[in-house]
Amino acid sequence: MTRPRRVSVVARRDVLAGTGAGMLLLALGQRAAAQVAKPPAPPKPPPSLYEQALDKILGDAKPMPGKITLEIPEIAENGNTVPYAISIDSPMTATDHVKAIHVLSSLNPLPNVASFQLTPLSGRAYVSSRMRLAKTQDVVILAELSSSKFLIGQRTVKVTIGGCGG
Amino acid sequence: MSLRPRIKLPEASRPGDIIEIKTLISHIMETGQRRDKDGRPIPRKIINAFRATFEGQELFSATLYPGTSANPYLVFNMRVPGPGELELTWVEDGGAITTERVRLNVVA
Numbered sequence: 001m002t003r004p005r006r007v008s009v010v011a012r013r014d015v016l017a018g019t020g021a022g023m024l025l026l027a028l029g030q031r032a033a034a035q036v037a038k039p040p041a042p043p044k045p046p047p048s049l050y051e052q053a054l055d056k057i058l059g060d061a062k063p064m065p066g067k068i069t070l071e072i073p074e075i076a077e078n079g080n081t082v083p084y085a086i087s088i089d090s091p092m093t094a095t096d097h098v099k100a101i102h103v104l105s106s107l108n109p110l111p112n113v114a115s116f117q118l119t120p121l122s123g124r125a126y127v128s129s130r131m132r133l134a135k136t137q138d139v140v141i142l143a144e145l146s147s148s149k150f151l152i153g154q155r156t157v158k159v160t161i162g163g164c165g166g
Numbered sequence: 167m168s169l170r171p172r173i174k175l176p177e178a179s180r181p182g183d184i185i186e187i188k189t190l191i192s193h194i195m196e197t198g199q200r201r202d203k204d205g206r207p208i209p210r211k212i213i214n215a216f217r218a219t220f221e222g223q224e225l226f227s228a229t230l231y232p233g234t235s236a237n238p239y240l241v242f243n244m245r246v247p248g249p250g251e252l253e254l255t256w257v258e259d260g261g262a263i264t265t266e267r268v269r270l271n272v273v274a
Contacts, residue, residue: 080236081236082235085241103233105233108233109197110197110232111233112233113233113234114228114229114230114231114233114234115229116226116227116242117224117226117227118226118242119223119224119225119226121224121244121245122242122243122244122245123184123243123244123245126241126242126243127228127241127242128239128241128242129234129235129238129239129240129241130234130235130238131233131234132234132235163235
């Protein structure tokens with residue numbers, strides 16, 4: 001009576017082992033199949049608020065670097081009030097002028113700082129104001145010309161004490 | 167908005183001059199990002215727009231966001247077309263409007 005019992009035990013072990021191996025193989029097979037069917041896509045982070053703000057202003061336009069002078073401190077001791085002045089080399093005539101100047105911050109909780117609309121009556125493409133900077137980051141200027149082209153300029157500002165009431 | 171804005175113009179200018187116009191209005195520019203001591207969000211309240219016209223003609227305007235500092239200060243230019251009056255308007259969240267009119271002193 002003991003013999004068949006032992007046999008049955010062995011047999012059951014074999015069966016169990018076999019099943020386990022089989023499931024492992026099956027699992028590996030499924031994984032391999034999944035990898036073949038869907039190669040691992042490179043992780044694509046969703047666009048940041050800054051990138052979204054940039055896209056909203058630019059649409060399909062590709063900004064060109066140049067002709068923008070941004071005066072801003074290299075190191076801002078107080079991020080609550082960072083003075084800045086922007087000037088763009090433009091004749092400001094009816095046919096050739098800067099229509100708008102957009103000010104963006106790359107790492108503020110809300111990227112938009114201000115957008116200014118200028119006219120030929122302005123005489124000079126210039127604006128000065130004060131911005132909040134939460135931390136060290138880039139200040140990015142987009143200038144929209146009457147030809148609908150865009151210019152881009154930027155500067156990094158080191159912030160010692162952050163603004164934005166953080 | 168009870169506090170009166172400050173406006174600085176040159177004492178005198180001539181037609182064709184490019185003058186600088188400086189404005190400042192007292193305002194907290196509450197960003198909407200802060201919380202009070204009980205952790206409740208403090209609603210946004212900012213000056214969201216500014217507009218300057220000269221004798222009814224568009225000169226300069228601004229859309230302001232919470233990234234603009236408290237007591238928004240704006241400096242811009244005008245090529246003086248001749249004598250006339252500047253009209254400056256500030257718009258607060260909720261729609262409150264502050265308007266100032268200033269005559270430009272133009273000498274021949």
